[in-house]
Amino acid sequence: MRNRFILFVLAVFFMACLVWPQDLALKGGTVLTVTKGIIENGTVVIRDGMIVGVGQDIPIPAGMRVIDVTGKYVMPGIIDSHSHIALTDINEATDPVTPQIWMREALEPSSDSIKKTLAGGVTMVKTMHGSANVIGGVNVTIKLKYGDRIENMIVKDTRQQIKMALGENPKRLYGSKGRIPSTRMGNAFVMRNAFLKAKEYKEKWDAYEKQKAEGKKGLKPPEKDLKMETLKMVLEKKLGIDCHVYRADEIVWIINFCKEWDIDLLQLSHCIDGYKVPDILADAGVCYGGWIDWWGFKEEAYDGCPYGFEIMHKAGVRIVINSDSADECRYLYLNAAKVLKYNDIPEEEVLKMITLNPAYAVEMEHKAGSIEKGKDGDIAVFDKYPLDSTSKCLMTIIEGKVYFDYSKESITAEGVGYE
Numbered sequence: 001m002r003n004r005f006i007l008f009v010l011a012v013f014f015m016a017c018l019v020w021p022q023d024l025a026l027k028g029g030t031v032l033t034v035t036k037g038i039i040e041n042g043t044v045v046i047r048d049g050m051i052v053g054v055g056q057d058i059p060i061p062a063g064m065r066v067i068d069v070t071g072k073y074v075m076p077g078i079i080d081s082h083s084h085i086a087l088t089d090i091n092e093a094t095d096p097v098t099p100q101i102w103m104r105e106a107l108e109p110s111s112d113s114i115k116k117t118l119a120g121g122v123t124m125v126k127t128m129h130g131s132a133n134v135i136g137g138v139n140v141t142i143k144l145k146y147g148d149r150i151e152n153m154i155v156k157d158t159r160q161q162i163k164m165a166l167g168e169n170p171k172r173l174y175g176s177k178g179r180i181p182s183t184r185m186g187n188a189f190v191m192r193n194a195f196l197k198a199k200e201y202k203e204k205w206d207a208y209e210k211q212k213a214e215g216k217k218g219l220k221p222p223e224k225d226l227k228m229e230t231l232k233m234v235l236e237k238k239l240g241i242d243c244h245v246y247r248a249d250e251i252v253w254i255i256n257f258c259k260e261w262d263i264d265l266l267q268l269s270h271c272i273d274g275y276k277v278p279d280i281l282a283d284a285g286v287c288y289g290g291w292i293d294w295w296g297f298k299e300e301a302y303d304g305c306p307y308g309f310e311i312m313h314k315a316g317v318r319i320v321i322n323s324d325s326a327d328e329c330r331y332l333y334l335n336a337a338k339v340l341k342y343n344d345i346p347e348e349e350v351l352k353m354i355t356l357n358p359a360y361a362v363e364m365e366h367k368a369g370s371i372e373k374g375k376d377g378d379i380a381v382f383d384k385y386p387l388d389s390t391s392k393c394l395m396t397i398i399e400g401k402v403y404f405d406y407s408k409e410s411i412t413a414e415g416v417g418y419e
Contacts, residue, residue: 022046022049022065022377022399022400022401022402023046023047023048023061023064023065023400024045024046024064024065024066024067024377024397024400024401024402025043025044025045025046025060025064025065025066025067026043026044026046026066026067026069026074026379026381026397027043027060027066027067027068027069027070028041028042028043028068028069028070028071028072029041029042029069029070029071029072029073029074029381030042030072030073030074030385031043031044031054031074031075031371032073032074032075032076032351032371032386033054033076033370033371033372034075034076034348034351034352034355034356034369034370034371035356035370035372036054036370036371036372039054039055039056040056041056041070042054042055042056042058042074043055043056043057043058043060044058044074044371044377044379045058045060045061045064046377046379046397046399046400047061047064047400048400049376049377049399049400049401050374050375050376050377050399050400051371051372051373051374051375051376051377052373053373054371054372054373067395069381072381072382072383072394073381073382073383073384073385073386073391074371074379074380074381075121075351075355075371075379075380075381075382075386076355076356076368076369076370076371076378076379076380077121077122077123077124077355077368077378077379077380077396077397077398078120078121078122078123078332078333078354078355078380079122079123079124079125079354079355079358079359079362079364079368079369080117080122080124080125080126080322080323080329080332080354080358081125081126081242081267081287081289081320081322081358081361081362082126082128082242082267082269082270082289082320082322082323082324083117083125083126083127083128083322083323083324083326083329084127084128084130084324084325084326085111085113085114085117085125085127085326085329086107086108086109086111086113086114086125086127086142086144087103087106087107087108087111087127088106088107088108089106090106090128090129090130091129091130091131091132091133091136092129092132092133092136092137093130093132093133093173095133096133096134096135096170096174096180096181096190097133097134097135097190097194097227098129098133098135098136098137098227099135099136099137099138099162099194099227099230099231099234100137100226100227100229100230101129101136101137101138102137102138102140103127103128103129103137103138103139103140104138104140104150104154107127107140107142107150107153107154109145109146109147109148109149109150109153110146110147113326113329114144114146115146115404116326116327116329116330117144117326117329117330118144118146118330118396118403118404119330119393119396119404119406119409120329120330120331120332120333120393120396121332121333121380121381121382121386121393121396122144122329122330122332122380122396123143123144123368123378123379123380123396123397123398123403124141124142124143124144124155124359124362124364124368124378125141125142125144125329126139126140126141126142126161126242126361126362127139127140127141127142128163128242129163130163131163131165131169131170131244132165132169132170132173133163133165133170134164134165134166134170134181134187134190134191134194135162135163135164135190135191135194135231136162136163136164136165137162137163138160138161138162138163138230138239139160139161139162139163139242140154140160141154141155141158141160141161141362141364142154142155143155143378143398143399144396144398144403145398145401145403146403155362155364157364157367158362158363158364159238159239159240159363160239160240161239161240161241161242161266161267161362162230162234162239162240162241162242163242163243163244164191164241164242164243164244164254165243165244165245166184166187166188166191166243166244166245166250166253166254167184167187167244167245167246167247167250167300168246168298168299168300169244170187170190171183171184171186171187174186184250188253188257191257192257194231195231195235195261195263197228197231198228198231198232198234198235199235201222201225201228201231201232202228202232202235202236204222205221205222205232208221208222234263235261235262235263237263237264240264240265240266240363241258241263241264241265241266242266242267242268242269242289242361243265243267243268243269244269244270245268245269245270245271246270246271246272246273246300246301247272247273247300248273248274248276248277251268251271251273251274251277251280251281252277252280254268255280255281255284255286259284265284265286266286266287266361266362266363267286267287267288267289267320267361268281268286268287268288268289269289269290269322269324270289270290270291270301270322270324271288271289271290272290272294272295272300272301272303272304273303274288274290274308274312274317275305275307275308275309275311275312276303276308278311278312278314278315278317279315281312281315281317282312282315282316282317285318287318287319287320287357287358287360287361288312288317288318288319288320289320289321289322289358289361290320290321290322291304291321291322291324291335292306292309292321292335292338292339292342293306293335293338306338306339306341306342306343307342307343309339309342309343309345310342310343310344310345313343313345313349318357318360318361319353319357320353320354320357320358320361321335321336321339321353321354321358322358323335332354333354333382333386333387333391333393334389335354336350336351336353336354336386336387337350337386337387337388337389339353340387347387350387351386351387352369355368355369355370356369356370357369376398376399377397377398377399377400378397378398378399379395379396379397380393380395380396380397381393381394381395381396381397382394392406393406394406394407
């Protein structure tokens with residue numbers, strides 16, 4: 001019995017170490033706050049997983065773990081608002097409308113892709129359903145707490161987002177099966193028809209709930225439909241939307257569609273033609289999500305233009321650099337650096353494209369994306385200025401806990417492994 005008790009205590013202690021946020025101070029580095037300038041020889045204090053102090057000569061509580069980052073650069077944890085890492089499956093490619101699919105059901109906390117991504121200073125991702133379906137599954141925003149419980153990885157204080165897709169992918173897949181959609185017109189019909197059915201479903205349930213609240217007896221509830229239940233959540237603004245779209249005409253179409261249905265479009269992903277309609281993107285307040293130099297890999301991607309970032313920035317578009325790749329995810333800071341090669345955009349604004357802007361895209365700007373008091377202690381430490389093409393990430397910290405330490409890992413062409 002004594003041995004069992006000892007084992008129980010050790011197990012509880014081990015799980016507490018996984019779950020509990022940490023207390024930590026980073027001292028002596030160049031702090032890139034993103035929103036409040038650069039602090040030389042700065043200190044960042046994290047208590048209970050939250051930033052409680054930022055600046056020079058900040059007092060550090062006695063007994064707190066201190067990491068000397070003199071000569072290093074400290075920036076907010078990088079955020080990827082379009083990823084497919086840590087999933088065992090991505091596409092439920094059996095029907096063009098599958099909102100009943102929730103990607104949290106396919107999360108793999110011990111996936112190697114999480115370790116590799118941590119090596120690039122990334123602390124949070126929205127990992128997503130693929131683009132096979134016009135309406136895909138519900139994506140999930142997670143902190144990259146490698147090996148932790150799924151419920152501890154999923155970000156609780158934000159709306160999750162449903163994946164939608166226009167253009168070549170759904171029409172090619174279902175057209176090859178001889179079913180709708182096989183054209184862009186088919187894509188539009190499938191999306192509109194699904195929301196029309198969801199509206200009718202919601203009206204039935206609203207009427208039932210109203211009669212029930214009024215005390216009416218003998219009521220029979222409408223039949224539950226999980227597909228419609230999820231779309232009902234979109235109509236009720238309990239879920240946001242991320243739509244895969246390339247062409248300018250379809251960018252305008254999906255913005256107008258979401259306005260028509262009064263549903264919340266938060267990000268347009270792979271939005272290669274965004275620079276052609278920057279005023280429309282800016283007026284809609286939707287985030288541009290894309291790449292600096294991916295283009296030409298299919299017809300609708302032929303017009304990719306790295307100089308378009310400056311056009312969109314001047315128009316007031318909130319630009320987000322995405323990976324859409326298990327490999328590129330750990331190089332987001334280098335992809336941000338490429339922006340400077342082609343565009344005259346202030347460096348702080350470029351840093352926002354991988355920190356604060358994607359925080360907006362996942363509705364976590366109140367907790368992440370900059371180094372400020374009251375935000376989560378999600379930090380990346382680099383050996384050089386992060387937009388230097390020769391820089392590397394030395395440490396990735398989530399809520400005060402070090403999840404990646406370059407000095408204790410071996411880095412190979414295949415990724416990150418333990419020495």
